[in-house]
Amino acid sequence: MTGFRATVVIDDPAGCPVADVSAHADEPVDSVSRSSRQTAAGTVVEEFCVAADASVDGGADVELTPIQSDDSEAIYRFERDGGADCACEVVEGTGTPVSSVRAQDGALIVSFRTLELAAVADIVDELRASFDGVIVDELSRDHESASTDPVVVDRDRLTARQREILEAAHEMGYFDYPKGANATDVAERLGVARSTFTEHLAAAQTKLMDDILEQ
Missing domain, CATH: 1.10.10 (Arc Repressor Mutant, subunit A)
Incomplete structure (x- = not known):
């Protein structure tokens, strides 16, 4: 069985705290993780990793709590309203898990895998219904064997x-x-x-x- 891996850039992710930090700190934000369930207060807990010397003060409208740091990187945690618009949740709402999330220059970069290529187009349509500047950055196919599936693009x-x-x-x-x-x-x-x-x-x-x- 083969599948597809897509990476989509959301240029304007509607106040995503992670994207806001990347714009303010002028540093890429990597290793974003989220709690799978909302807290009793209806919030979602997220963590992200940035370079140790990155300035994150004022980069988001949420309180950032430092969790761990060393000479090369720092990890921060925050809570956001579970009802807020979230690009990752839009993708997951289609039944497709998000495999990785990162942010750079104020844009959110989301990667996911699908079995059908048509599912990628459906997810992009869902994102474009909620956010501006949605672009497919990468699209690749995984192969089990050395066989190929060439496509002619006009x-x-x-x-x-x-x-x-x-x-x-x-x-x-x-x-x-x-x-x-x-x-x-x-x-x-x-x-x-x-x-x-x-x-x-x-x-x-x-x-x-x-x-x-x-x-």
Whole structure:
């Protein structure tokens, strides 16, 4: 049996404390973990890891409690309202577990696995219904054997502007991890608003995913 692994970037995760910390500290936030059940007070407990010298003060609207630290990294814990919008919970609401969560430059980066490629598109649609700037950053297929499943992608379906956006984002390292550039950097180079950049990028990725799904 084979499956798919997808990594989705939510550029505007609606006040996610982890994403807010990554924007304020100017450092990536890794190793995010969450409690599986709400507390009696209706809150969800989360922990995250950042570089030891990262400044997290004022980076989120929740109280951050230091749990553990050493010379290289520090772990913080916080509680948030269980009823608040959460991208991870949107993914899990589709019946798909989140395999990893991290944040960088104010964006939330969520990875998950599915058995069917169509499920990836469904999850992206659910996220886009709740959040702005949702982009598929990586999509790969796991194979049990050396067999391949080639797919022809028609790049002519992309408009000239969409190809320009994709090429600039790729050249500047937008799809790399860690990112070589964020959405604002690419938008400034292209001379467009950040929202325009994410809109064109999302449209281009949707067309490419449509080609893959149709195959």
